[in-house]
Amino acid sequence: MNAQTLKLDQIHHVAYRCKDAKETVEFYTKMLNMDFVLAIAEDHVPSTHEPDPYMHLFLDAGNGNVLAFFELPTKPEMGRDPNTPKWVQHIAFKVKDRETLIGFKEHLEANGVDVLGVTDHSIFHSIYFFDPNGHRVELACPDPKEEEMIKRLDAVKWDMLEEWSRTKKAPQHADWLHAKELGKK
Secondary structure, eight states: OOGGGOOOOOOOOEEEEESOHHHHHHHHHHHSOOEEEEEEEEEEOTTTOOEEEEEEEEEEOSTTOEEEEEEOTTSOOOOOOTTSOTTTSEEEEEOSSHHHHHHHHHHHHHTTOOOEEEEEOSSEEEEEEEOTTSOEEEEEEEOTTHHHHHHHHHHHHHHHHHHHHHHOSOOSTTTTTTTTTTTOO
């Protein structure tokens, strides 16, 4: 098999650390209606053989996507990279449409979760909130004109990347994207 024929099928799972396995499962099943698929708990890490007890949880995020968590009771309390803003590291889930997005927003807020948004990203619209572990979660729905806007972005992606690589300043090729959200329109 040569390098050109090697392709990924999809993400198998994305794993994060959690503070409390049960609380995490309860949050994702209640707030996002995810199914709790699987739990694995062992006293040794299979990949490194390190003696370290853990609970590994798997939740169904739809379409074969799996969100996983590790609770690590013998490790120091989890933290964040102090040099990375909280809004950068997040996981985003797609929902069907704006009606579903608003439904989730109302459901989350009714259950005491602080929700930011709806934010207009032009190609999609999002809400943001934090899970009990401090992980930022985004729910996003496509804009009805998403396909045509994606084509516009696709046409300039390489030019934008090159300009950014040279200047480390935001190229203006797609400044229309957040003009409405930022009040520039």
